[in-house]
Amino acid sequence: MIEKLFALLLCHFAKLLTGVRPLWQGCAPEPRLRVYFANHRSHGDFVVVWAALPPELRRRTRPVAGADYWLNGGFKTWLINKVFHAVLVDRRPERDGPNPVDQMAEALRAGDSLILFPEGTRNLGEDLQPFKSGIYHLACQMPQVEFVPVWIENLGRVMPKGALVPVPLLCTLTFGAPLTLQADETKPEFIDRARSALLDLAPPAN
Amino acid sequence: MPSDHTLFNVFAAVFAALALSSGIAAVLKWRLAPGASSAVIDNLNARINAWWWMVGVLAVAFWIGEGGIIALFAVISFQALREYISLTHTRRGDHRALAWCFFFFLPAQYVLIASHWYGLFSILIPVYAFLLLPISATLGSDAERFLERAAKVQWGLMICVYCISHVPALLTLEIPGFEGHNAQLIFFLVLTVQSSDVFQYVWGKLFGKRKLAPAISPSKTLEGLVGGVLTSTALGAALFWMTPFTAWQAALVALTINIVGFFGGFVLSAIKRDRGVKDWGTLIEGHGGMLDRVDSISFSAPIFFHIVRYWWV
Numbered sequence: 001m002i003e004k005l006f007a008l009l010l011c012h013f014a015k016l017l018t019g020v021r022p023l024w025q026g027c028a029p030e031p032r033l034r035v036y037f038a039n040h041r042s043h044g045d046f047v048v049v050w051a052a053l054p055p056e057l058r059r060r061t062r063p064v065a066g067a068d069y070w071l072n073g074g075f076k077t078w079l080i081n082k083v084f085h086a087v088l089v090d091r092r093p094e095r096d097g098p099n100p101v102d103q104m105a106e107a108l109r110a111g112d113s114l115i116l117f118p119e120g121t122r123n124l125g126e127d128l129q130p131f132k133s134g135i136y137h138l139a140c141q142m143p144q145v146e147f148v149p150v151w152i153e154n155l156g157r158v159m160p161k162g163a164l165v166p167v168p169l170l171c172t173l174t175f176g177a178p179l180t181l182q183a184d185e186t187k188p189e190f191i192d193r194a195r196s197a198l199l200d201l202a203p204p205a206n
Numbered sequence: 207m208p209s210d211h212t213l214f215n216v217f218a219a220v221f222a223a224l225a226l227s228s229g230i231a232a233v234l235k236w237r238l239a240p241g242a243s244s245a246v247i248d249n250l251n252a253r254i255n256a257w258w259w260m261v262g263v264l265a266v267a268f269w270i271g272e273g274g275i276i277a278l279f280a281v282i283s284f285q286a287l288r289e290y291i292s293l294t295h296t297r298r299g300d301h302r303a304l305a306w307c308f309f310f311f312l313p314a315q316y317v318l319i320a321s322h323w324y325g326l327f328s329i330l331i332p333v334y335a336f337l338l339l340p341i342s343a344t345l346g347s348d349a350e351r352f353l354e355r356a357a358k359v360q361w362g363l364m365i366c367v368y369c370i371s372h373v374p375a376l377l378t379l380e381i382p383g384f385e386g387h388n389a390q391l392i393f394f395l396v397l398t399v400q401s402s403d404v405f406q407y408v409w410g411k412l413f414g415k416r417k418l419a420p421a422i423s424p425s426k427t428l429e430g431l432v433g434g435v436l437t438s439t440a441l442g443a444a445l446f447w448m449t450p451f452t453a454w455q456a457a458l459v460a461l462t463i464n465i466v467g468f469f470g471g472f473v474l475s476a477i478k479r480d481r482g483v484k485d486w487g488t489l490i491e492g493h494g495g496m497l498d499r500v501d502s503i504s505f506s507a508p509i510f511f512h513i514v515r516y517w518w519v
Contacts, residue, residue, distance in 0.1 A: 019487075021488060124298070154292055163301050163305075165305045165309065167291070167304045168308060169291055
C-alpha cells in the first residue's frame with residue numbers, strides 16, 4: 001500500500017519537476033511485451049520513462065538496474081525492490097550469481113516489459129556510448145519481444161552526475177519504431193541497428 | 207478620475223468579448239458539414255478556451271492585488287525560462303549558472319520589485335547576473351563554445367525574467383494624481399499587446415496574402431500586421447480613460463508597444479526556426495508554450511515602463 005502511494009507520488013513529482021512529455025513517434029503505448037531501451041545520463045532516467053508510461057503499462061514494466069549501486073541496504077534498496085520492482089543485475093564480470101541476460105529473459109517470460117540502458121552505465125559525454133552486448137543476447141533468447149528505442153532529451157541536464165541542485169528543465173521522451181531480431185542477423189549488426197535507431201530519435205546537434 | 211469599479215468593469219467586458227468569440231467559434235464549428243473537421247476551426251476553439259483560462263487567472267491575480275500580480279508574473283517568468291533553456295543547447299559546465307538563474311536571479315528580481323527598489327531591480331540582471339553568470343560558468347572548466355553559451359544564458363534571463371518583470375514593475379511607479387490605480391496600466395499593456403496578437407491572427411486568416419518573412423515565421427502576413435496593429439491601437443486609444451494618458455497619447459503609446467510587441471514575436475520565432483521547432487512548449491493548448499504567448503509582452507513591457515516613467519512620473 002505505502003509502496004503504491006509512494007510510486008504515485010514519485011510519478012507526479014517527476015512529471016512536475018521535468019514536465020516530461022512522451023512523443024509516441026514510432027509506436028503506440030500498447031500492452032505488448034517490450035524492452036524499452038534508452039540513452040542513460042542520469043539516475044532519474046528510468047523514473048521518467050516509467051512515469052511517462054500509461055498506468056496500465058507501468059504496472060507491468062520493470063527497470064533493469066545495477067545491483068552494486070542500489071543494494072546497499074536502507075531506503076535505496078527498499079525503493080528499487082518494492083516501489084520499482086527492478087530486475088537487479090550484477091554488472092561485474094567476475095560475478096558468481098545468475099547471468100543478467102537470464103534474469104531479464106525470466107522477467108519477460110513472466111509477462112513484464114523492461115526498461116533497459118544498453119550503454120551499461122551513465123554517460124557523461126554528449127553523445128551515445130557503444131552498447132553492451134546483453135541486448136543482443138536477450139533478443140536471441142526472446143526473439144518475439146519488441147525492442148523500442150526511447151530517446152531521453154534534457155534529463156541529463158536537469159541533474160548531471162555530481163550536481164547538487166536539479167535545474168527544472170522540460171524533458172521530452174521520443175518512442176521510436178520497435179525492432180525485432182532478424183533471422184540471420186549477427187551480433188554487431190543487431191547492436192548497430194539498435195544504436196542507430198536510438199540515435200535517429202535524437203534532435204539535431206547544435 | 208477613474209472609479210474603483212474600473213477594473214471590474216473592464217474584466218467584465220473582456221469576459222463578454224470571450225463569450226461572443228466562443229459563440230462565433232461554436233457557430234463556425236456547427237456550420238461544418240457533419241463528420242467533417244477543420245484543423246483551423248479546432249485550433250480556434252482551443253485558442254479561445256485557453257483565453258478563458260488565461261483571463262481567469264489574470265482576473266484572480268488582479269483581485270488578490272499587488273502580491274497576486276507579482277506572484278503571477280514570477281510564475282510566468284519561471285515557465286518561460288524553463289521553455290527557453292530546455293530548447294537551448296547548454297553544456298554540463300553551465301549547470302551551476304543555470305541553477306543561479308532559476309533559484310537566485312529569478313526570485314531576487316521579483317522580491318526587489320515587491321520592495322519597489324527601482325535602483326537595484328533595473329540593474330540586477332543587466333549588471334550583476336551579466337558579470338556573475340559567466341564567472342560561475344568558467345568554474346565548470348569547459349571552454350567549448352564558451353561565448354555562445356554565456357550569451358544564451360544571459361539572453362534567456364533578460365527576455366524571460368528581466369523584461370517580463372517590467373509588467374509588475376509598473377506597480378512601483380508613483381504617478382501624480384493616479385495613486386492606487388497602477389494595476390490599470392498593467393491591464394492597458396496586456397490587453398493592448400495581446401489583442402494585437404489576436405487581431406493579427408484574425409486579419410491574417412481573413413485577408414492575409416503577402417507573406418512578411420516566410421523564412422522566419424510562415425504565418426505572418428503584411429495584411430495581418432497592419433490590420434492587427436491598427437485595430438489594437440484603436441482599442442488602446444479607446445481605453446485612454448483608465449490610464450494617465452489623453453486619447454492621442456494613448457493611441458501613440460499603444461502603437462509603439464504594438465509594433466515592439468510584434469517584433470518580439472518575430473525575434474523569438476527566429477530562435478524557434480533556428481532550433482527547428484514550431485512552438486516553445488505545450489503548456490497552453492492551441493497556443494503552444496508560455497513563451498509563445500508572452501513573447502510580445504516581453505519586448506513591449508520595458509519600453510512601456512520607461513515611456514510612462516520618463517513622461518508621467
